[in-house]
Amino acid sequence: xxxxxxxxxxxxxxxxxxxxxxxxxxxxxxxxxxxxxxxxxxxxxxxxxxxxxxxxxxxxxxxxxxxxxxxxxxxxxxxxxxxxxxxxxxxxxxxxxxxxxxxxxxxxxxxxxxxxxxxxxxxxxxxxxxxxxxxxxxxxxxxxxxxxxxxxxxxxxxxxxxxxxxxxxxxx
Numbered sequence: 001x002x003x004x005x006x007x008x009x010x011x012x013x014x015x016x017x018x019x020x021x022x023x024x025x026x027x028x029x030x031x032x033x034x035x036x037x038x039x040x041x042x043x044x045x046x047x048x049x050x051x052x053x054x055x056x057x058x059x060x061x062x063x064x065x066x067x068x069x070x071x072x073x074x075x076x077x078x079x080x081x082x083x084x085x086x087x088x089x090x091x092x093x094x095x096x097x098x099x100x101x102x103x104x105x106x107x108x109x110x111x112x113x114x115x116x117x118x119x120x121x122x123x124x125x126x127x128x129x130x131x132x133x134x135x136x137x138x139x140x141x142x143x144x145x146x147x148x149x150x151x152x153x154x155x156x157x158x159x160x161x162x163x164x165x166x167x168x169x170x171x172x
Contacts, residue, residue, distance in 0.1 A: 010076060012073075012157040012160045013071065013072065013073045013074070015071040015072065016070050016128040017069045017128060020066075032063075035056045035059050067087065068084070070082070070126040074153075074157050077097060079097075081095075081096075081124075081126050083126075094126075094149070098165045098168065101138055102115075102139045102168065103115075103137075103170065104137070104170065105137060105172075106171070111170040122147055123147075123148040123149075123150070124150070126150060128152060136151055136158070158171060
């Protein structure tokens with residue numbers, strides 16, 4: 001979480017780890033239970049050992065990828081969202097230009113009231129999913145469609161965004 005400012009622009013980055021859901025816990029438990037079951041079944045049916053060993057290898061490779069992190073990078077008016085799976089695999093998901101943004105505000109802010117009743121558009125959740133996080137909402141228009149983005153920026157990122165577009169960023 002860093003901020004750098006100069007006469008040309010500003011830079012800040014932040015990241016959050018996604019809270020583990022019941023689904024990912026269930027997948028993890030199911031994969032491990034199946035591997036253990038096949039391992040013990042291999043004592044009865046010898047060829048099952050090959051399947052059990054293959055499943056254990058797959059578990060070792062796939063289980064870390066069930067952990068997700070999001071990274072936000074704000075650089076001179078553009079906000080990039082990246083997803084990191086398993087601490088290693090990064091994928092660029094979305095880039096928003098502050099020119100397209102209508103408002104940036106905390107999740108429960110009154111500045112978002114006019115957009116709450118709108119059923120049009122899509123919602124993208126790049127937050128941790130935790131109740132302890134300070135979740136912000138970006139309302140933007142991309143290609144004529146309304147886009148609602150949930151994320152958890154650092155204070156420095158909010159400051160950079162507010163310096164770039166003071167009328168669009170609300171802190172209350």
